[in-house]
Amino acid sequence: MSLMIPQLCFACKLSPSGNEGQGWPDCSWTCALLGAPGADAELAAMGLGTLQAWTLGLPTAVVYGSLALFISILHNVFLLYYVDTFVSVYKINKAAFWVGETVFLLWNSLNDPLFGWLSDRQFLSSQPCLCGEELLTGCQDAGGITLGQYLQQLARHRNFLWFVGMDLVQVFHCHFNSNFFPLFLEHLLSDHISLSTGSFLLGVSYVAPHLNNLYFLPLCRRWGVYAVVRGLFLLKLGLSLLMLLAGPDRPSLLCLFIASNRVFTEGTCKLLTLVVSDLVDEDLVLNHRKQAASALLFGMVALVTKPGQTFAPLLGTWLLCFYTGHDLFQQPPLTPVGSAQPWPEPPAPAPAQAPTLRQGCFYLLVLVPITCALLQLFTWSQFTLHGRRLHMVKAQRQNLSRAQTLDVKMV
Numbered sequence: 443m444s445l446m447i448p449q450l451c452f453a454c455k456l457s458p459s460g461n462e463g464q465g466w467p468d469c470s471w472t473c474a475l476l477g478a479p480g481a482d483a484e485l486a487a488m489g490l491g492t493l494q495a496w497t498l499g500l501p502t503a504v505v506y507g508s509l510a511l512f513i514s515i516l517h518n519v520f521l522l523y524y525v526d527t528f529v530s531v532y533k534i535n536k537a538a539f540w541v542g543e544t545v546f547l548l549w550n551s552l553n554d555p556l557f558g559w560l561s562d563r564q565f566l567s568s569q570p571c572l573c574g575e576e577l578l579t580g581c582q583d584a585g586g587i588t589l590g591q592y593l594q595q596l597a598r599h600r601n602f603l604w605f606v607g608m609d610l611v612q613v614f615h616c617h618f619n620s621n622f623f624p625l626f627l628e629h630l631l632s633d634h635i636s637l638s639t640g641s642f643l644l645g646v647s648y649v650a651p652h653l654n655n656l657y658f659l660p661l662c663r664r665w666g667v668y669a670v671v672r673g674l675f676l677l678k679l680g681l682s683l684l685m686l687l688a689g690p691d692r693p694s695l696l697c698l699f700i701a702s703n704r705v706f707t708e709g710t711c712k713l714l715t716l717v718v719s720d721l722v723d724e725d726l727v728l729n730h731r732k733q734a735a736s737a738l739l740f741g742m743v744a745l746v747t748k749p750g751q752t753f754a755p756l757l758g759t760w761l762l763c764f765y766t767g768h769d770l771f772q773q774p775p776l777t778p779v780g781s782a783q784p785w786p787e788p789p790a791p792a793p794a795q796a797p798t799l800r801q802g803c804f805y806l807l808v809l810v811p812i813t814c815a816l817l818q819l820f821t822w823s824q825f826t827l828h829g830r831r832l833h834m835v836k837a838q839r840q841n842l843s844r845a846q847t848l849d850v851k852m853v
Contacts, residue, residue: 558741
């Protein structure tokens with residue numbers, strides 16, 4: 443469930459090395475990778491503060507990490523099984539499924555920018571006087587702006603537009619992998635792996651992305667986030683092409699590809715939080731804001747990209763029906779690996795249909811990441827907030843912060 447993003451990084455706000463009051467873009471990359479400035483951090487900020495953590499006798503990092511772990515478990519279990527549960531167990535019809543996904547799409551996309559606007563709208567005006575002169579003379583903001591004016595500013599923010607285009611595809615791919623992971627295991631590998639092996643693959647695909655971040659973080663510091671993300675896109679494209687050439691009759695390679703495809707895709711999603719922090723800085727510099735409007739910018743990113751969460755199951759079920767003639771809403775599906783279905787496995791489809799369904803699942807498995815990778819490599823190549831430009835934005839951001847600090851000291 444997505445909530446309003448706090449203005450301050452919960453972790454850095456309580457850390458001696460943090461930069462309290464400066465907004466989360468100044469927090470460490472480690473906190474960003476953990477999701478501290480993201481939507482889930484609000485649960486930590488609302489639920490357990492310093493007093494509660496002290497009362498429990500646990501370090502703040504342990505409390506926050508535990509909250510993040512449990513939230514992630516709930517989210518991923520639902521994400522993995524909800525399509526199978528509603529279609530196979532509750533057997534809802536296609537119209538009801540689409541209506542439910544549409545309602546989810548509307549709220550999931552709109553709640554973040556709504557709360558972000560309520561939180562950050564006072565930061566959107568420019569600085570006609572930086573801070574000291576305003577305190578001395580009481581002059582008014584030269585430019586409190588409306589929502590329409592803010593949207594016009596975003597429409598001129600070129601890197602923001604290219605980023606959300608790329609991230610929309612990324613969100614779609616992440617949720618596509620999660621929604622159809624059991625289906626791919628069942629129809630492509632059920633004759634070659636045991637139930638325990640399938641469960642192991644599921645577990646690895648969820649744990650490994652978090653472990654990968656421990657390795658990706660030093661790479662980001664050395665080569666930059668832009669280069670690491672581009673490398674992951676190229677890796678996704680290369681692995682998918684290799685799997686396409688190998689065909690569906692190589693079980694060991696299929697196991698490796700299904701797991702690695704999800705691992706690297708999820709790892710990329712977690713790295714993109716760092717890019718949004720850079721966009722917040724660029725937005726501050728380009729529009730001369732009084733303070734970074736991080737919650738609102740995160741909300742606007744969510745407005746454009748979160749529809750990918752809804753498109754994934756809708757487009758996936760449509761593509762499966764288009765390629766194979768197998769309609770999940772009309773035909774009794776096979777019991778996926780780890781399925782929540784309580785009754786015995788239904789009979790297998792007719793032999794004449796099985797090869798078609800299996801072949802269709804295979805092409806869906808490899809062609810979706812190939813298409814996503816090509817689209818992302820194109821949009822990412824247009825993104826310029828890296829290298830020299832990124833250093834320039836960071837320097838200007840620091841200069842603005844110093845100027846505000848000097849003004850306050852003068853007062």
